[in-house]
């Protein structure tokens with residue numbers, strides 16, 4: 142008996158370890174040990190090259206984010222036709238005024254113990270800005286064009302087994318190649334995948350959930366593989382890791398397995414219930430050895446786009462309450478960081494946002510993983526240009542050679558993400574003009590359809606009249622309109638799809654905590670301080686204020702949603718101050734570059750967040766010198782009416798009404814005269830009863846620094862970040878909304894100071910330096926974990942202010 146037990150155990154271990162050993166598909170992340178230089182002389186790709194003097198960096202890395210800000214980088218003189226400009230002017234901060242132009246080299250020396258004779262190896266880049274030229278052990282092994290593309294190179298014949306390898310990557314960013322800050326360098330992950338010869342094809346497995354059978358969901362899996370006489374076993378695991386279905390296939394066709402597996406009583410994926418399953422697909426050779434095991438997360442969800450009815454998710458009509466996002470992470474630049482992305486999505490969840498458009502390029506894998514997990518629908522975009530240029534050295538240079546390859550990689554690498562519900566082949570491409578453009582639109586859409594027949598394709602169109610005439614708009618699966626609220630009705634009638642998407646909306650401009658008087662709606666309004674007013678009434682010549690979109694979203698069932706430009710401010714494109722220095726980041730964000738909410742955040746929240754109430758008062762109430770002057774008060778709330786009091790005196794009751802779009806969505810007291818003290822608002826429920834109240838008060842002088850962390854415990858992985866909001870309050874604890882004190886930051890213990898950001902688009906202070914001025918009373922400090930667990934302390938000091946301290950923790 143004893144013996145039997147022993148031998149069974151042995152056998153089990155043997156089988157287990159055999160499976161493990163044989164299924165040696167391993168991913169090696171090339172994160173450490175990199176050297177970087179922009180001052181390279183000679184053959185930096187050769188094995189013997191001495192790079193010991195180059196800067197030591199880790200990847201992801203953005204070489205330009207350390208600045209300095211300077212107007213001389215990438216000054217773009219020209220006409221921006223899309224903005225309706227007629228004369229050439231000098232644009233200084235268009236690409237962020239950071240030194241991203243030029244050539245940079247990266248080198249890494251590494252061994253891959255997992256790689257042995259008979260194995261296969263792929264080198265994967267998840268984005269390299271830009272025009273990467275890749276060398277391994279002195280030999281050129283590949284190159285790419287677009288800096289946003291994912292691509293891989295088969296290095297089986299060039300990777301040395303049991304020895305050191307030298308990888309060198311040359312990147313080149315030309316001037317006039319972008320309309321925003323693109324970042325620079327190896328800003329996303331680089332990794333090596335080692336597999337058996339007989340294995341699944343890279344990005345070759347496609348999981349869809351096309352239909353239900355009674356109470357069951359049908360999970361359709363198509364998996365491409367290399368090899369012969371193989372078999373495939375799939376286990377579907379639920380979120381608790383419990384196997385809920387399995388299937389074995391021995392029949393394959395043209396190197397592809399096709400399985401349809403039923404899952405009983407499925408938990409459906411949606412933004413409210415982001416339930417994820419895992420498909421464990423195992424590939425066995427003819428002799429029964431396990432060759433590869435893939436773990437692919439997916440969701441069971443049903444999407445439908447129906448003429449005149451709209452978009453439905455799992456049978457429920459759903460509108461996109463979406464935001465467009467550029468890829469930079471403010472003070473971190475373009476270097477991908479999951480904690481920063483997670484924080485963005487946490488802020489967007491609170492906003493009530495349910496969708497993201499990756500404008501105008503491929504999203505990072507990390508962002509898609511988080512969208513799956515946290516519940517956001519995703520419009521994944523590919524290009525900002527096709528064959529016709531917007532900027533001289535933009536994607537137009539790569540279009541002919543790369544467009545198909547870029548789309549194929551985008552779709553194959555990301556199509557299993559349940560979050561993706563639509564593709565976009567382009568944004569405001571100048572190809573909207575002319576017959577060639579119509580052909581290109583069809584060609585690109587066909588490529589998307591070929592690679593993924595389950596999701597529709599859109600293009601964000603700004604030349605709506607032209608696309609009505611040329612047939613461009615009619616051929617798209619979903620016509621997307623950028624702005625042009627006045628053309629929605631006409632586009633709906635002209636285009637055959639019976640649906641219109643607000644692929645890009647609003648482009649309202651504002652600076653957090655800055656208010657201008659008199660309060661009037663304006664286009665392209667400029668002020669001497671290069672800020673825009675937070676009364677949320679200022680837009681560009683081509684764009685509009687949020688309320689104009691709300692009217693269409695609410696009144697037209699055939700409008701399937703909107704993607705607001707933008708969820709967060711981003712580096713570059715400082716409209717309306719493109720020609721003004723210093724101005725280097727955008728004013729479009731619902732939240733600022735530091736991720737701090739502007740007033741507009743609460744306007745959207747009052748519509749989008751149906752779970753929690755919003756009651757927000759603007760402006761702040763520190764207007765020394767404006768005593769007795771008209772200082773309108775706006776309230777953003779989901780309640781229909783409210784009463785306003787200034788120092789206990791009623792300013793009357795306001796009720797939302799249809800007189801203007803603003804009256805419909807905001808409560809406004811336009812005649813309030815400023816007197817210091819307390820502003821209080823009482824919101825009424827539908828029975829006219831006081832529901833909730835909110836107060837703001839005039840603050841005295843800044844007295845004390847206050848710190849608040851988004852997360853007090855972070856992971857000791859050298860990557861995680863705690864975002865600490867820093868503000869100042871007066872002696873009575875009242876926030877000082879106009880404070881601009883210069884502060885210093887010190888981090889001790891198991892963390893490092895990484896960066897700070899105050900959201901001021903005109904600030905030339907560098908993010909990574911350990912001091913910065915408050916902007917409208919606030920800024921955010923980023924504290925990064927090291928790889929050792931322990932206590933971390935951040936101390937913030939400022940002249941004449943009581944020091945702020947916060948204790949954080951990092952854990953394994």
Ligand code: GAL
Pocket residue numbers: 223568569603623645648681684706714716
């Ligand atoms: C759109 C464009 C965006 C951004 C925005 C600013 O036309 O698609 O990339 O430039 O305008 O309003």
